Amino acid sequence: MLAVVLGITTALVYGFADFFGAVASRRHRPVLVAGLAGWVGLAGLLLCTATGLFHANYSPASIQYGLLGGVFSAFGLACLYQALAIGPISILSPLAAVTGAVVPAAFGAIILGERFGSTSWIAIALVMVAIVLVAYHPEGHSAPRPTTRGLLYGLGAGAGIGGVLVVLHLAPATDGVAAITLMRLVNAGLLGAVLLAQTLRRRSGMRDFADISVRMWLTIFATGILDAAANLLFVYASGLGSLTVVSVLTSLYPLGTILLARIVLKERLAINQGVGIALALGASVLLAF
Numbered sequence: 001m002l003a004v005v006l007g008i009t010t011a012l013v014y015g016f017a018d019f020f021g022a023v024a025s026r027r028h029r030p031v032l033v034a035g036l037a038g039w040v041g042l043a044g045l046l047l048c049t050a051t052g053l054f055h056a057n058y059s060p061a062s063i064q065y066g067l068l069g070g071v072f073s074a075f076g077l078a079c080l081y082q083a084l085a086i087g088p089i090s091i092l093s094p095l096a097a098v099t100g101a102v103v104p105a106a107f108g109a110i111i112l113g114e115r116f117g118s119t120s121w122i123a124i125a126l127v128m129v130a131i132v133l134v135a136y137h138p139e140g141h142s143a144p145r146p147t148t149r150g151l152l153y154g155l156g157a158g159a160g161i162g163g164v165l166v167v168l169h170l171a172p173a174t175d176g177v178a179a180i181t182l183m184r185l186v187n188a189g190l191l192g193a194v195l196l197a198q199t200l201r202r203r204s205g206m207r208d209f210a211d212i213s214v215r216m217w218l219t220i221f222a223t224g225i226l227d228a229a230a231n232l233l234f235v236y237a238s239g240l241g242s243l244t245v246v247s248v249l250t251s252l253y254p255l256g257t258i259l260l261a262r263i264v265l266k267e268r269l270a271i272n273q274g275v276g277i278a279l280a281l282g283a284s285v286l287l288a289f
Contacts, residue, residue: 003241004287007249010233015256017226019264022257024219028212030081033220035195038188040224041231045181055176062171062178069167069179070186076100076160077191083153091146092154093254094135098128099158101251104165108244120245123286126279127248133276135254165247168231169238180231245287252280 017037024033048054056062083092105124108114116124146154164183171179212220238246255277261267269277 003237003246004249004284006233006237006240007246008252008284010230010237010246010250011252012256012259013226013230013233014250014253015258016260017223017230018253019257019260020219020226021223024216024223027216029198031191031195031198033223034077034081035188035191036220037224037227038184038191040221041228042181042184042188042224044225044228045177045184049177049181056178056181057172057175058178058182059172059175062175063182065167065171066179066182067186069164069171069183070190072160072163072167073183073187074160074190076157076164077187078194079153079156079160083150083157086147086150086153088146088150090137092150092157093137094132095151095154096157096161097131097135097251097254099155100161100165101128101131101248103159103162104169104247105244107162107166108242108247112243114242114244116242116244119286123283124244124248126283126286127252130276130280130283131251131254133272133279134252134258136270136272136276138270138272161251162247165234165238165250166243168235169243169247171235173235173239177232180228180235184228184231249284249287255280 021030021033021037024037045054049056080096083096086092167183168179234246234250237250258267258269258273262269
């Protein structure tokens with residue numbers, strides 16, 4: 001029961017982070033927002049570790065999984081930005097979300113040997129359908145069809161996201177936030193290198209930093225802190241329950257994004273999104289029992 005509740009909570013927090021990241025990306029380059037948010041999340045973890053709020057034991061296993069997670073994270077984000085830039089978002093966003101759920105679910109069932117009753121498998125299947133419904137954004141009949149390149153980037157984004165969830169689950173829970181900290185360090189380093197290269201190529205590169213308002217800095221700060229908090233929640237949730245169940249629930253992260261968009265930006269929910277939310281809640285009750 002607690003693992004299911006934490007799985008849904010993790011999805012909401014991930015979605016909240018994506019919402020603030022999307023708001024900031026409307027005003028500034030996505031790679032700039034992602035890079036700065038990555039460093040904010042890393043700084044938050046280091047501060048909490050230094051003050052004794054969290055502990056971090058850098059064992060060989062945590063170092064291995066942390067470095068691997070950082071590569072998966074940077075790869076997934078790079079593919080996601082490319083996929084959403086190519087479009088259509090209404091197809092490639094759900095594709096990335098579902099792939100991000102299938103990868104850890106398959107790993108849990110095949111490698112870890114996780115087994116469930118028929119009711120649980122039905123609930124997991126319903127959550128998969130709910131992910132598509134929640135993440136799908138109707139764009140009308142004139143929306144372009146996805147290209148092969150776009151589909152490959154969408155699958156790559158989901159594979160990267162799913163890889164992060166697997167690695168965080170495998171990292172020793174007794175080592176605290178060591179693996180998460182290393183993962184965010186590698187991710188922030190790789191994105192920072194890309195950002196630096198773009199800044200040096202652009203004549204107005206340094207001006208991008210000066211143009212960030214206080215409000216946008218707060219938005220980027222919220223993105224980084226919420227994303228790091230979601231990492232921690234996932235580790236705790238997957239330690240209490242199975243990787244398959246928690247990762248599938250976590251992949252409902254578009255739910256958090258559309259809920260904040262509804263509350264803050266007054267955006268209306270599409271019919272399919274409302275159905276997806278109801279389906280996700282019903283499936284979560286099945287999983288809980």
